[in-house]
Amino acid sequence: MGLLSNRIDKKSLNPGDHVYSWRTAYIYAHHGIYVGNNTVIHFTRRGQEVGTGTVLDLILVSSGPAQSQLHCPTCTPPEEGNGVVSSCLDCFLAGGILYRFEYAVTPALFIAKARGGTCTLAVSDSDDLVVHRAKYLLENGFGCYNVFKNNCEDFAIYCKTGLLVLDHSVGRSGQAISIVGGPLAAVLSTPLRLVTTNIYGMAATAVGMYCASRYAADIGIRMDAVKVPVEDLTRRLATGLLQVIEPQPLAATAH
Numbered sequence: 041m042g043l044l045s046n047r048i049d050k051k052s053l054n055p056g057d058h059v060y061s062w063r064t065a066y067i068y069a070h071h072g073i074y075v076g077n078n079t080v081i082h083f084t085r086r087g088q089e090v091g092t093g094t095v096l097d098l099i100l101v102s103s104g105p106a107q108s109q110l111h112c113p114t115c116t117p118p119e120e121g122n123g124v125v126s127s128c129l130d131c132f133l134a135g136g137i138l139y140r141f142e143y144a145v146t147p148a149l150f151i152a153k154a155r156g157g158t159c160t161l162a163v164s165d166s167d168d169l170v171v172h173r174a175k176y177l178l179e180n181g182f183g184c185y186n187v188f189k190n191n192c193e194d195f196a197i198y199c200k201t202g203l204l205v206l207d208h209s210v211g212r213s214g215q216a217i218s219i220v221g222g223p224l225a226a227v228l229s230t231p232l233r234l235v236t237t238n239i240y241g242m243a244a245t246a247v248g249m250y251c252a253s254r255y256a257a258d259i260g261i262r263m264d265a266v267k268v269p270v271e272d273l274t275r276r277l278a279t280g281l282l283q284v285i286e287p288q289p290l291a292a293t294a295h
Contacts, residue, residue, distance in 0.1 A: 046139040046158055050129065056167025058143070058196045060157070061136035069157050071141065071196040072132055073174040079114070080132040081174040083195035084123045085185035122181040124195070143200060150258065151251045157193055161260030164200045173199040173270045180274040183282070203265045204273070206282060 053059070055076035060069045072082030114128035129138075142149075142159035153159055164170065182195050198204060259265050268276075276282035 046142055048138055048140045050138060052140075053129075053138075054167060056164075056170040056200075058141035058164075058170075058200050059132075060139050060141055060193070060196075061133045062139070063134075063136065069139075069193075070132070070134075071157075071193040072127075073170060073196055073199045074129070075126075075171045075174055078129045079126055080129055081124065081126050081178050081199075082132060083177075083182050083185065083190075083192045084125055085187075123185045124178045124182050126178055141196065141200075144260075147255065151255060154251070156254055160197065160201075161255075161258050162197070162201045162203060163260070165202060169202075170199050173202065176270045176274070181277065183277045197259060198273075201259065202267045202269070203259050204268045205259065205262060205265050206268075 053074050055074060057074040058071065059074050059080060060071040062069045070082065072080040074080050112128060112131050115131050116126045139158070143162060143164040145153075145159045145161060147161065150159055150161055177195070177199070182198075183190055185191065255261070273282070
């Protein structure tokens with residue numbers, strides 16, 4: 041793995057690796073945990089990779105892989121109320137390129153990788169514990185899918201680190217933070233027009249604010265991130281002590 045790319049060969053995979061693959065036009069990446077035997081456990085919205093319940097789905101779904109009409113004997117369909125699924129590596133990649141998410145990167149490398157969703161400052165736990173969490177959540181679920189608060193990258197990061205922000209308005213994932221952080225940085229830098237009209241200066245300021253927001257929100261340095269055993273996590277979800285509200289489809293909210 042290098043500075044500009046986390047691309048790897050399938051032969052380099054190890055059980056416990058956090059893997060991902062960019063979809064069409066690099067609009068988003070789908071994340072999961074490789075558990076060995078050519079199998080990836082990943083989190084979906086009832087079998088669909090992404091979903092917001094808004095018109096944004098038209099863009100996200102169109103950029104995702106086409107749903108095959110042929111059943112893969114290796115892959116398991118999602119159970120009712122559980123979006124965690126097990127897929128063969130080929131179905132997970134859906135023709136895309138294989139990448140490995142990096143952990144315990146330096147602050148300099150984290151900032152250098154400007155696109156969120158590729159690395160974190162957080163330290164990974166042992167491979168055996170990572171695989172245990174993924175398999176446990178496959179059987180017990182990871183709550184409701186929410187593209188901004190509880191998505192496939194959040195699932196993979198939790199499996200790798202056991203870290204959760206129990207009271208979060210934005211998810212732990214770099215992709216979610218990038219979606220929010222980019223526009224926020226642009227808005228916050230707008231008042232600087234009163235100080236300078238230099239477009240390059242404003243652009244540099246916006247980029248700096250964006251990088252700072254990504255760094256401050258990374259789960260590896262957040263003071264409100266806590267270790268939660270996977271058994272405790274599923275208990276909290278089952279008893280309602282931890283809730284993530286799934287966005288409602290437009291048709292449902294129109295009534």
